[in-house]
Amino acid sequence: MIQLEQVKKIFPQTTVPAVDEITFSINKGNICVFVGPSGCGKTTILRMINRLVEPTSGNIYIDGENILHVNSDELRRRIGYVIQQVGLLPHRTIEQNVGLVPRLLKWPEARIKARVMELLEVVGLDPSETAWKYPYQLSGGQMQRVGVARALAADPPIMLMDEPFGAVDPIVRGRLQDEFLRLQQEVKKTICFVTHDINEALKMGDYIVVMNKGKLVQKGTPMELLSEPANDFVKDLIGDDRGVKLLDLTRAESLMMVPESYPVARDCPCFIDAIQPVKMALEVMMKNDSDVVGVRRGDKVIGTLSWTEIKKHIHRISGD
Amino acid sequence: MEVIRDVFLFIFNNSNRILEYTVNHLSLVLTVLAFSLVLWISVGLIISKYDRFATSVIGLANILFVIPSISLFGLFVTIPQLGLGRKSAALALILYAMMPLVRNVYRGLKSVDKSVIDAGRGMGMSTTQILYQIQIPMAWPVVFAGIRVAVVMITGMATVATFIGERNIGRLIHHGITRGNAEMIIAGALVVSLIALFLDYLMGLLEKRVTSPGLRHSSENY
């Protein structure tokens, strides 16, 4: 668990705080996303967590321990860090880049080799193709994958990820996000994730912290943000398509009706999975030209979702 | 054609002397290089760490560099503690080597991508580890380019040291001119050029061996 208490940072020779009295905590195994316009202090927060930047005031605790009481180099070796500019060592091979922290931690060479191969596989790179290459021989997307693999190398319980998928085109970014979320299901790291892209925040975050000019504007789950944006800043950040975005986050099971008699549901012309988003339900309904879709969990049909319910829901959250 | 024949005859007839001069020449170059590398790379490292000295130190190196070599040799000779011979020659050449070495070490270290250093720090590398595992290897191509320039330059300037008593290839040129002996001049110029070109070639080969393939593709090292 990571806790920040009234953390404030004023850089030397500046007067306006880059980060102003921020308090929040992140639970183990969660992804917390910091989102806000460029320059709002997101990177500074991450860098205070691994002590690349020392707070002007306030305290930061990891698992209850004040990080000031830990040697900063040792602290950093326990925290994976994916930096905004990737920052691969250009004079080292991919194998050496990924194996960097394990080597700092003096793992046996055989274990490092095995770990690197495993990780390259995990981030979707062909180890035999990639391991011996140098960074300049990779594409932007591949470099970002290596950046993530490098941060994961020593299996740190905590990951700081600063716009890790920023430098690639939207299609590759989407794929990296999906793969990363799948990976997170397995590894269950505690992750601080920085982005300026609200859609990425909504997709990746268990929990979102919205920031503006160093101040915390709102914190909450993606659902909370979408349904109750704290002010106009958050509303603008989310955009005009709040309702539709919400449908993407809402699971079909949460809006479905449990019919009295199962046969009705079974008669539906089309079905979706209970954990799929409502948006997907709309898609399926449109394709099949039906205003109702059956909701399944496994092989069992457990309810129905109708166009009327969805419309009611959108009206409710948009407040009109 | 006759000139060429005469030059080769001269070289053939004086091979012992030329060999002696070559050995002297190379030993001066190597001595100077050894001292210069230790001294100037350290200075380069120091001014990279303490930036406020950088401008004045590099400025001094630049001034030393534009003093004509013959002047510096001549001045040192008139200082009794140094006198005619190797001490003066070596000291002057070491001072000339300051510019390419100090400048390139500084430039090399400063040109290391900040984000890479940041990544290293973020992963828990200590300052020393960052210096030895990131900054020095990444600066190395630029540093090596400086060493290569220094080697070629020292080799060339060493010829001028003949005027203060060094018995090296420069002497063939020097005596050739005073005696109006064309073969001798051309032989001297030829041999010293070959030495310089050979050393440059050698450094070029070495450069390939000591530079990480990951850095080689960006060879803007000046």
Place this chain on the structure above:
Amino acid sequence: MNFEFERFVIAMFDRAPPYILEHMQLVLIPLAIATAIAFPVGVLLTRARYRRYSGRVMGIFNTGQTIPPLAVIAVFFPFLGLGYRPAVIALTLYALLPIARNTLAGLAGVPLEVKDAARGMGMTEWQTFRQIEIPLSLPVVMSGIKTSAVLTAGTAALAALVGGKGMGAVIFAGINFFRMELILAGTIYIGLIALFLDRVLSFIEARMTPSYMK
């Protein structure tokens, strides 16, 4: 240390000054010829048609620079005899590389977008060269000429060996008679000449730079 102030004053004000103009000539003539050769070569090597030769030509220039200055100066003497000419030719060869290298680097450094934009607005190749490439690369080109000037000012001291006169004569006299004052005086004047040329070239550069780029 055998330094006598009186001798130094004599060296500074009587012995050395007659060589100033000679030395200037020894620098300016080679510099002018070298610029006249190296600049056009640099320009040609950045044109699309000849760009592929740039590596090879610069390789030749680099090799030339590897050959020690004393060897270059001496080697023309048997063929051309004593005097100005062998010195001027040798110094010219020596001044070529920095100018060619910087012309190449300066022109190659003009962003492609800028040139494309100029062509896209209908500028001819010549207009693009004159109005875009030259002004944008001028600082780099001029710094190459300045480097050459400063290096030539120093190397020209060796010209005295082959009868090329110049400040080198004062310095060599100092070496032969162990007179530090003469060496010092000659060196100071060479330094002043280098500084003066550097300033003059900076002035020319400032005059050539369009006001909106200053």
